[in-house]
Amino acid sequence: MVFGVHLLAKSLAKSEDSVMRILQKHVDELDGFLERTTEDFMIVRLDVRTRIQYLRVPLGNLDVFDEMLEDRNFRLSIVAYNDQIEHSIERFTLSITDSLKDLQKAKEAMSALWFYFRKLTDEDCFKSESLKLFHQAMMDNMEGWIVAISKLRRRGTALQKALTQLGLATTEMQRRVGVASRKDVVS
Numbered sequence: 001m002v003f004g005v006h007l008l009a010k011s012l013a014k015s016e017d018s019v020m021r022i023l024q025k026h027v028d029e030l031d032g033f034l035e036r037t038t039e040d041f042m043i044v045r046l047d048v049r050t051r052i053q054y055l056r057v058p059l060g061n062l063d064v065f066d067e068m069l070e071d072r073n074f075r076l077s078i079v080a081y082n083d084q085i086e087h088s089i090e091r092f093t094l095s096i097t098d099s100l101k102d103l104q105k106a107k108e109a110m111s112a113l114w115f116y117f118r119k120l121t122d123e124d125c126f127k128s129e130s131l132k133l134f135h136q137a138m139m140d141n142m143e144g145w146i147v148a149i150s151k152l153r154r155r156g157t158a159l160q161k162a163l164t165q166l167g168l169a170t171t172e173m174q175r176r177v178g179v180a181s182r183k184d185v186v187s
Helices: 002-009 016-060 062-068 072-122 129-186
Strands: none
Touching: 002 016, 002 072, 002 129, 016 062, 016 072, 016 129, 062 129, 072 129
């Protein structure tokens, strides 16, 4: 983006329209990345929240849960379910970690672009009406992107914490399954 902005601001573009079309593609790509990341985080959040709610019931009624664990088939179903949860936790954790890295890079890129735009503004490089409109649109875009990136980074961090909670819940269930299995073997 910086290169295209530089060409426009310094009047070096052979075709302003071509450069603006290319820049629009970059804008669309960044908007798409932010939309996909938002959707991905919403899906993970819903899944994790639902699983935590489901696990609260047995973990909130440990006497009943421990009694149910006396049934070998029930224990096996809990083990299978926990395996699915653990697989989800691993996949979600990788996805969120990657997204947070991408968001950090996007934040750094926005900072550099913002700094460059401020410099060009101070140099009064956006003189024509079309460049003034372009400048304002890009400033608005950057402001929106910075806000969106910050929100997504907070959501990603919160999701990481929720995944940790979910992992602790499955660990407790696995521990209880193990205790019940050992009791079954002894008796």
